[in-house]
Amino acid sequence: MNIVETPLPGVLLFEPSVFGDSRGFFVESFRASWLAQAGIDATFVQDNQSRSRRGVLRGLHYQRVNPQGKLVRAARGEVYDVAVDIRRDSPYFGQWFGTRLDDVSHRLLWIPPGFAHGFCVLSDEADFAYKCTQYYDAASDAGVRWDDPALGIDWPALEVAPQLSDKDLQHPCLAERTPQSLPSYRLAR
Template sequence: MKVIETSLPGAVVIEPQIFGDARGFFYESYNKAKYHEAGITAAFVQSNVSRSAKGVLRGLHYQWPNPQGKLVSVLEGEVFDVAVDVRRSSPTFGQWTGVMLTADNHRHFWIPEGFAHGFCVLSDVATFSYQCTALYDRVADAGVRWNDPDIGIDWPVSQPLLSEKDEKAPRLKDVSTDRLPEYLR
């Protein structure tokens, strides 16, 4: 397993070791001991799968209070996946990092608690998997506008298909500080 640092401390890309031959392939999508060795000690309590069509953009989502860390990967297709640091007082507050996740590259992306998450689908369809460190909490559910100019994400789509919730999400500067995660040094 290879761990690749991103521009946001704590948000990392995981490349599993792939064993393949003419029959197909095998890899460990999660190994607690190896992840702990890499510094990811989270316990996962909820597993989700979503399927989306080309051009769909989901996000930018987070929970506060009751934050969720997410380990995400793509089982089918291709997505551009993004994490945004929304922890108030963080040295990287409002900054983003993005990674291509595909069924072929088998990469996983670790998005720590305190980060907003979103992705857009680049293939005809994508089946997306994510493991979460906290259960979904409707009351804590929050979001930031996908195209917030202060964040400046360079999305590979200009006219995405959005949910009503994502269309109406506020800009980061308009989110009350009590609705943003705390930065713990």
């Protein structure tokens, strides 16, 4: 297993060993010691999984209270995954990192608490699985517009227009969010 630092401090890629032969493959998709080795002190309380078809874009999501740290992966198919630092007072505020996750490399992305998160599906279908450090709280659910021009996220060119939920279409740009509606840099590290 290899740990790769990204341009956003705290956002890490985990590259597990994949053992394959004519029968298929075997991969460890999670090991607590990986996080410990990377200096991450996280306890996961909830696992989630979604299935989406090509062109579906989910995000950019976060929780105003009790921000979630997420360990994400594409269990099947391929996605482009994005983390955006939205922690008020962070020196990296408004910066983002994106990467492809797929069921061939089995890479995982650690997204610390205080980051907005989203992904778009590049394969015909994708199963997206992730572990969370906090329970989902509908009252705290919030988001940032996926195509916020100030963020300038370089989403991959899709063969079809991105398909978003009605909720995701309504998210404001980051500059329209009040500081009180964003996670704190000091509390979410």
